[in-house]
Amino acid sequence: MAGKGTPATALLTKRKVPHAVHTYEHDPGESSYGSEAAAALGIAEERVFKTLVAEVDGKLTVGVVPVTGQLNLKALASAVGGKKAKMADADAATRATGYVLGGISPLGQRTRLPVVVDESVRRFDTVFCSGGRRGLEIELAPDDLVSLTGATVASIAG
Incomplete structure (x- = not known):
């Protein structure tokens, strides 16, 4: 697992964005990927953001929210x-992003989708998001996450 890059890590490297890659052994029986990542890496769940794909008026849109919350579809x-x-x-x-469920990253998606990141991202110096596969998390500054995804920042976590 370690050393194998993803489109997300390739994007960060290409753009020379400061980041850290963290890996852990994913439990195939675990479906709460973000909570699993937080526990495995010993970090607060509020700093781990999950990437969820929704349809807004028939158009795929990405919501990025802390794993401690849920995506408020109306707010998105x-x-x-x-x-x-x-x-x-x-x-x-999966088709649009090029990533498997539980490993969808907001970065380096196959199709560039509109992205909205929950405003709570600004509470931290660095946050974690999926690196493009289960068991791989990327730590980066919130402003870099927003900039690289072209995201809107709004209150979308419920």
Whole structure:
């Protein structure tokens, strides 16, 4: 696992963005990926952000929220000027991002989707997000996450 790059890590390296890559042994029986990452890496869950793909008015959109919260679909729709949102089909999310569920990174996605990051990201000097596969987390500054994804920052966690 270690040493094998992903589109997310390649993007960070190409853009010369300061970051740290953290790996841990993913338990295949675990489905709460963010909580598993926080526990394995010994960090507060509030600093680990999960990447969720939703459909806003029929268009795939990414919400990035702390693993301690849930994505507020109404707030996500509002943040991108939409009316109605629902969680995207898992296959559609995988096809669009190029990543497997539990390993979807907001960085280096196959198709550049609109991204909204929850405003709580600004509470920390660094945050963690998926590096593009289960068991791989990237630590970076919140401003770099927002800049690299072209994200809107809004209150989208419920």
